[in-house]
Amino acid sequence: MIVGICTNEVWTMRELSMLFNSYVFLFQFLPIVFLLFRALHRFRTAAFLMIIFASLYFYAYWNSDLLYVIISSIALNYGLVKLLRARPRKWLLVIGIAVNLGILGYYKYAGFFVETISDLFGLGLNIPNIMLPLAISFFTFQQVAYLVDTYRGETEGHSFLEYVWFIVFFPQLIAGPIVRHQEMFHQFRDKALLRLNMENIEKGLTIFFIGLFKKTVIADTLAHWVNDGFSQSAQLNVVDGWITALAYTFQLYFDFSGYCDMAIGLALLFNIRLPINFDSPYKALNIQQFWQKWHMTLNRFLTHYVYIPLGGSRTGKKRTYLNIMIVFLISGLWHGAGWTFIFWGFLHGAASVICRMWKQLGLKMPRALAWGLTFLFVVCAWVFFRAGSMEEAWNVLSAMARIDQLTFALIWQNKYILFGLFLLLLVVLFARNSIAIMNDHHAGWRRTLFVASLAAVAILHLDQVSEFIYFNF
C-alpha cells in the first residue's frame, strides 16, 4: 500500500514496515529486545528505558519523519497531567482534550473536512494531503482517557517512565488494544515484572503463533478475493457479491483478532497482560452482544468516556437512543475519515437502538434466527466499512441481492472458495477462540505440535508481507 509520495519516490508500506509478521521483527527486533529485557532484569530503570527506546524505534521504523508527533503528544499530555494533578481544573481538562482532538483532527480529518465543504458548496478547494502519523487514533484516545482519569484523581503517583511505557509499549502501540491505566500501572510496579516467568512466555508464544497464523495464512489469503471483489464491484454476480462480503467479514476478523493475539502474546513475553479485544464476536445473538465481543477495548473506551458522560441510559429513552447513536457515529468516524465509515457507524447505531427497543418490549426470537439476523446485518454493514465509496458498497450489496441470478452452476463454479468460507464460519462459530486455547495451557505433544505447525505455516507465509487493516485507523 502506498503510504506517501515524496517527490518522485513512492514509498511502499512493504519498504517502510516492521510488521509483527515480518522477518525483521520476528528474527531481529523481537529476539534482541527480549534478550535485552532479560539481561536488564536487575536494573528496573534501564529496563524501562530500553522498552521505551525499542518501542520508539519500532514506531519510527515505519516513518521517522512523524516520530515528533507522538513524542510531542506524550510531552504535552504529561505536562497537562502534572498540571491536573497539582490542581484538577475542568477548563484545563477541556483544553487538553480539545488539543488532543485538534491534533487528531488535523492529521486525520482535515482532508475529509475540506473535501466535504468544498463538495457541498462547490468551492473547488485544494484538498490538503497530510500524511497520517501511524497509530494516532490509538495513542490519542489512550491519552485522552488518562487525562480524564487524572482529572478524576485516579492516577496519583504514576511516574514519567511508567507513563511513556503505558503509551508507547510496542505490542499495543500501533493498533491497540486500547489499554487503561488501571490495568497497566500495577503491572509496571509488580516486582515480578522483570523476573523470568516461563508460563507467561509459553502462553505468549502460543497465542502469538495463533495470531500470526490467523493474520498471514487466513486473512491475507482472503484479501485476494476481497480486493478483487471490491475493485470490480460493478461486475459482480450474486455469488461473487456474497463471496466478497463474507470474505471481508472473515478477513477483518482474522486480521484484527490475529493482530490482537500477537499483541497479547508479545506483551506476555515482557510479563505484561493486555486486555482481550475479541471474544468470538460472530457468535453474537444480537448487535449489543456483538459489540461486547468485537474490539472490546474501543467499546469500553467509548462507553466510559463518551456514552456515560453524555448521560448514558439515565436520561430517558429518547436521550439514551441519541447517546447510542452519537457513540456509534464517533466510532465510525474514528475508524476512518469518510462517509462510508460514518454510515457504517450509523447502521450499527440504528441496529443497537432497535435492539434496545426490542428488549424493552420483551420480545423474543429463536436463537438461530437471532444469530442469522445479527450475522447478516454485520456482514452487510462491513461492506460499507471496506468500500472505497458509497457507490462501491451499493454495487456489492446490489449484487448480493440479485437472488434471481443464483444457479447451481454458479455455485459449483465457486465451490472451493464457498467451501472455504463455510469452513471459516464453522471455525468462528464452534472452535475455541485463541484466548481459550491460551488459557488452557499444557505441554502435551499434540498441543506443541499444533502450535509448531501453525508457527511453521505462518512463517512460510511471511514472504507475502502485508499491512494490517487496522493500521489505517
Next chain:
Amino acid sequence: MSIYIKRLSISLIIVIACIMTFNYIVDPLAFYRLPTWYKAQYTTNARYQLPGLIRNVPYDTLIIGTSMSRNFVESDMNAMWDVTSFNASIPSGTAREMKLAFELGARSHPELKNVLWELNFYSLARPPEDVEDEQGEFPYYLWDDALWNDVRYLFSLYPLKRAREIFFANIRHDHRFRDIEKLFKFPGSQPLTVDKVKELINIPSSVAKSDYQFEIMLRNFRTNVLPVVREHPNVQFYFFYPPYGVFWHVRAHKQNPDYLEGITLLKSAIFEELAPYENAHLYDLQDQVEITHDISKYIDVAHYVPAINQWILEYIHDEPPLSSLAEAAAKAQALKEQVLTYRLD
C-alpha cells in the same frame, strides 16, 4: 528450559524439517537438479526459475539480456553458431541482474565459451546495484552459491505453491510450460501501425530527465559488465545494442533532450573500455534503418518480432564487430541524425 518450550522447539524443528525435505526432494524450481521423476512444469517468473535452469541446463554459450533477447531461440543459435546455448535473459533485467546471471552460469559451467550479451540502456540507466524488486523481493538467495541461505528456498511457500501447480498440471495433462526452450518466448502478436506508434510515442515512459544519464550508465557498465570481461579472458563476449524501433529513441528524446547526447557519448566510452580486451566484441545494431524504421517489424515501440532475433544471431555470427572508435562514434552519430530527422507518416 521448560518442557513446553523443549517440546515446542522439537515440534517446530520436525515440522520445518519435513517442509524443507519435501522442497529439496521435489525441487519445484529445479534449483538443485532438473526433474527426472516427474514431468516438470516451469514458471515464467524468471527471477525465481532462471537460477535453477542456469545452474542445471547443459550449455557452453549463454545469452544474457532483457525481454529484447527473450526470443533468441536456442536451437536456432546452436545450428547457426555450432554451440550449445541457453537463453538466460531476464525481462526488465538490470545490469546487476545480468551480472548475477553470468556469474552463476560461469560458476556452474566452467566449460562456458561464449556469451551473447545485450547492452540495453534501460538496464544500465539505474544505479549499479539495482535489481528489479518493485513487484516483490529479488531472491538473491537463489543467485548465489551460499548454502546457508538455501533455507529461504527450502523453507518457503513459493516452491510449495509451484509443487501444487506442477501436481495439478500433471493431473490435468496440462503440457504448457514444459519445454525450457519455449518457456520465456513471446510471439509476434499484432504488428504495430502508424496510428499506434503516434499514440505510444506520446505516452511517458521511464525515460525521465533524471534517467539515462551518461555518468550513471558508464558507472553501471564499469561496475557490472567490464569486470566480468576482465575476469574471464577465456570467454568470448559478444555485446550488442538491441535495434529498438527508431520511434523508441524519438520518444526518449522528446522526454529528455539530453538522451541522445548521453547515449552517443556512452557508445564511444564503452568501445574504449572494451577495446583492450580481445575477448570482447561489440556490435551496434541501432542504426540499421531497414530494421529500425520498419514499423511492421515491431510489436510495440521497443520490442521487435521474433524474426529480428534470428537476424541478430545471423548478423553477429557473419559480420565483424566494431573495429575502431571512429566507427563506433560514426554509428552512434548516424542514429542521432536518424532520430532527429525521423518523420512518422
